[in-house]
Amino acid sequence: MDKANVVVSKAQTFIPQKKGFMYYLKRDKYLYLLLIFPVAYFVIFKYLPMYGVVIAFKEYNIFLPVWESPWIGFDAFKEVFRTNDFWRALRNTFMLNGLDLLLGFPAPIILAIIINELRSKWFKRVSQTMLYLPHFLSWVIIGGMVLQIFAPNFGLIDNIVKSLGFESIPFLTEKWPWVATYTAVGIWQNAGWGMIIYLAAIAGINSELYEAAEVDGAGRLRRIWNITLPCIRGTIIILFILNIGRISMIGFDRPFILGNASVKDFSDVISTYVYRVGLQSSRYNIATAVGLFQSLVGLVFLTVSNYITNKSGEEGIW
């Protein structure tokens, strides 16, 4: 060991190697100051409700604090699994999300590829503006429009169907036609917005690839098939994984607003079931148990699908 190193190591012993937390707190006080309210937000509004899931294991009484309610173990879960309504809601959740995945997932990809082939810039912009529009409408507004347009007797679709000489179709009042309407409206609302991310991916493709293919005499369909699609494969896979991971999660607004009493067998999903049992019938522990079950199933789906992605050599979500 040479002299210089000894000197350095001796000098280091005089300077404290590890500074206390107070030092950093003082140095970055403004940054911590900025963080106070956001962190408080997450603790209060996200983490306190996570503690609230213990209600699923308690005989919860709204007039007592959570911690004073007696434990009942898995009784609430046992009761949930015995009810037919729960299994129906679970089946419907998977069915409706599955259809969204099967039919709704490819729509934005196809749309992005088509839009990308447009040559006129202004036409591209105008059509994009129109295609994004449904994403910005609330489900209440869409529900209102659907009721109007699919209404028997005066509705637009009914008018068209009748003028073509067909019988009225019960779009909203019979099970399978309702499922078709639900899925179609979902595609209508999402496809344009979903396409943005694929357009971004396509925009990132090296244009030399296209030029080389053109020189080789590849037609436009050939270029889409051999260049565009392989280049956005990663984006497609990651979004597909993300969607599979969320197959047990279903939003509240869309099934609640599009659903009605005559199609309840198909339109009652986990989120509407939780609302009905929990907030309308005040059976808090039952509804919390269902919500917890759904969260855990969702977490499992997400973890497994992410694991499979990473294993298959693609880059997963984490």
Next chain:
Amino acid sequence: MGAKVSNKIFDFFIILITSISALLCLLPLVNVLATSLSSTSAILASKVYFLPVETTFESYKALLRDNSMIWSLVFTTLLTVGYTALAMLLTICAAYPLTKKRLKGRNAILLMIIFTMYFSGGIIPEYILAKNLNIINTVWSLVLPGAISAYNLIVLKSFFTSLPDSLEESAILDGCNDIGVLFRIVLPLSKPVLATLSLFYAVGKWNSFMDALFYITDSKLYPLQLKLYQIIVNSQGIDASIGENNMSQNVLPESLEAACVIFATVPIILVYPWLQKYFVTGIMVGSVKG
């Protein structure tokens, strides 16, 4: 020559498909607009397609005669503006410090935030929390529970990270503290992404329906969407004040509902085309993993 012709045919089909898809997005709204402006007899005779038949403004007059509807519009506008301002402030306050690698505890806080994107307590514990905080039936129940979107926060954080460090360093040498750097240097450079996220927050609040359905029973605090839901989907009819009016007999429920849909859509249609150039870039920033 053959290649040229097939190219033309290809272009033709591309334009055709795009036009049909774009029109499919627009025409339902046009039909509802036409219905809202058509006379009762025309609607009953199924004559209304995409143009108003025997144009009349009766349904809008009936709608505007309902004071609670006007109030709901004013209330929802104020709610949206207030909520967006608060949400943006909190999101900025969280996103900026979390870009600083030197900050102790940064990873723990990030992890804590990201975890909430994948797991939540669920509807019932959130409802009970609101009940315990005594914010049910107050404006706060519509503002606080969703005051930060973790997704928007991550988008903003990754945008801040992409800004060059040298600008901030020179400001610090000039005697600026972290908060000064944020407001004088970072935020002015982030206008596009700030506009995008504000749009997302504002549209989200303008369109939100679930929180109001859960937390609000006082009809004075009904946001527009809840009010519309009751008129359109639940067919509870418009406020009694309209029933008292003779005009209501000249207005079909269909046309009144159509007017409601248009009424709630117009503000969004007015705002969003101007922000389109921003949100497309915003989405692209968001797609870069932060």
